[in-house]
Amino acid sequence: MKIKQNINVAVDIALFGYKDNNLHILLVKQGFGQFKNQWVLPGGFLKDNEGLLDGAKRELLEETGVNISSLEQLYTFGDNINRDPRARVISVAYLATANPSKMKLKADTDSIDVAWFEYIKIPKLPFDHNQIIKTAHTRLKAKLNYQPIGFELLSAKFPFSDLENLYMTILQRKIDRRNFRKKILGFNFLEETGEIKKHGSGRPALLYKFNRRKYMESLKEGINFEIKFA
Amino acid sequence: MKIKQNINVAVDIALFGYKDNNLHILLVKQGFGQFKNQWVLPGGFLKDNEGLLDGAKRELLEETGVNISSLEQLYTFGDNINRDPRARVISVAYLATANPSKMKLKADTDSIDVAWFEYIKIPKLPFDHNQIIKTAHTRLKAKLNYQPIGFELLSAKFPFSDLENLYMTILQRKIDRRNFRKKILGFNFLEETGEIKKHGSGRPALLYKFNRRKYMESLKEGINFEIKFA
DNA sequence: TCAAAAGTGTTGAGTTTACACCCATGC
DNA sequence: GCATGGGTGTAAACTCAACACTTTTGA
Numbered sequence: 001m002k003i004k005q006n007i008n009v010a011v012d013i014a015l016f017g018y019k020d021n022n023l024h025i026l027l028v029k030q031g032f033g034q035f036k037n038q039w040v041l042p043g044g045f046l047k048d049n050e051g052l053l054d055g056a057k058r059e060l061l062e063e064t065g066v067n068i069s070s071l072e073q074l075y076t077f078g079d080n081i082n083r084d085p086r087a088r089v090i091s092v093a094y095l096a097t098a099n100p101s102k103m104k105l106k107a108d109t110d111s112i113d114v115a116w117f118e119y120i121k122i123p124k125l126p127f128d129h130n131q132i133i134k135t136a137h138t139r140l141k142a143k144l145n146y147q148p149i150g151f152e153l154l155s156a157k158f159p160f161s162d163l164e165n166l167y168m169t170i171l172q173r174k175i176d177r178r179n180f181r182k183k184i185l186g187f188n189f190l191e192e193t194g195e196i197k198k199h200g201s202g203r204p205a206l207l208y209k210f211n212r213r214k215y216m217e218s219l220k221e222g223i224n225f226e227i228k229f230a
Numbered sequence: 231m232k233i234k235q236n237i238n239v240a241v242d243i244a245l246f247g248y249k250d251n252n253l254h255i256l257l258v259k260q261g262f263g264q265f266k267n268q269w270v271l272p273g274g275f276l277k278d279n280e281g282l283l284d285g286a287k288r289e290l291l292e293e294t295g296v297n298i299s300s301l302e303q304l305y306t307f308g309d310n311i312n313r314d315p316r317a318r319v320i321s322v323a324y325l326a327t328a329n330p331s332k333m334k335l336k337a338d339t340d341s342i343d344v345a346w347f348e349y350i351k352i353p354k355l356p357f358d359h360n361q362i363i364k365t366a367h368t369r370l371k372a373k374l375n376y377q378p379i380g381f382e383l384l385s386a387k388f389p390f391s392d393l394e395n396l397y398m399t400i401l402q403r404k405i406d407r408r409n410f411r412k413k414i415l416g417f418n419f420l421e422e423t424g425e426i427k428k429h430g431s432g433r434p435a436l437l438y439k440f441n442r443r444k445y446m447e448s449l450k451e452g453i454n455f456e457i458k459f460a
Numbered sequence: 461t462c463a464a465a466a467g468t469g470t471t472g473a474g475t476t477t478a479c480a481c482c483c484a485t486g487c
Numbered sequence: 488g489c490a491t492g493g494g495t496g497t498a499a500a501c502t503c504a505a506c507a508c509t510t511t512t513g514a
Binding site: 389390391407408411412429430431432433434435436 | 463464465466467468469
């Protein structure tokens, strides 16, 4: 079958990380071409013999050194035929979450730098990458309502306040500490470790960890978690 | 920018309709090529200078005569590199709903027939079209929980039982009539028309219509509607 | 008068929200 | 002893689920 089409297919990845009490997103600095030295989302062109998801994983690994097993397809951007000024390109965007402290970044193929950017301080990016990031954030917020989120973003052991903070950061609003704690603990996918964490001042915090098995169950079944409380 | 890629981009549309108390989906019979005379989802290749959504609308119109203004991007299928045996094709699938009674079907460019198929009786289709339909149905079910659905699927004036039936058909299970009515009426986007509809036997039904303004508000704001009740 | 479909309320259980003070530590 | 962040309970309001009989029509 001969098809005369001149459209290119790219994949882009919006990888969220949580560190320093703030939501971050991973960007790479382009190493070549018209947008050389500009920060963009990791991503690139799909290979002819490669599945979309595989392409996304490959690009992420090549450009950032980050190996993520679970990427979720976010949206395919291709309504604006000039979204890439160099050629007609549609981009299948993927969403993922990870814990930045666990990984070392490594620029490589096509990229000359990699870094975590604070979500609220993302600069203006080429293409429609700001829009992709916004869409990814909207999806992430929506996911909080029906899926437990945290396992991938936090360290193995963490004070409860980290989880509180993570939720407030993603949702970008205050939530009631007592009600939040009640609800989360009610899901039973958290366990106390018995350890405590001291920090400069204030009462030391008990450290919690995810019970992986129960967490995965909840992931599958979904949770009903609309945090409406102020 | 020169990119050596040999990947084609298609769009496919899963259009749901509700008639004869059953959920239907629109299929077309291919008029040419390897899959000539086979039923498939309406769709086709994107043009170089055409946005994805525009392409989906165009293909739907060309192949079925149906003009739909609101299509929702569903998912992009491209993990299986052999999903189309003729060439490497990724397909951006769209989801829409419509009222079959309002439209005349018209096969044209590329298609030699168009018809509504009962959802539960869809035959085995070429490519991954059965999977696309399944994904579309899953999304449609999910949408019931957070969006009012019905406006596009039902006639302008309808008995309440049509809406009940529609929900039961999409969800594929029984729901409690009293609770359903209470909940739906509570949203205030339905209005009594004052008219009644007689049918063979049984008590005649009051006819309702959607209050378009309030319906659209609810669409935007979303609704919280998990129909758990048996 | 019977069959068919439409219409209609209440109650108990569970969930959600709102809200404020004490505790353990470092300095 | 004070500043800092951690930890805790209850009551009122609301929402949800379960459940069965009456009404209106045509045949």
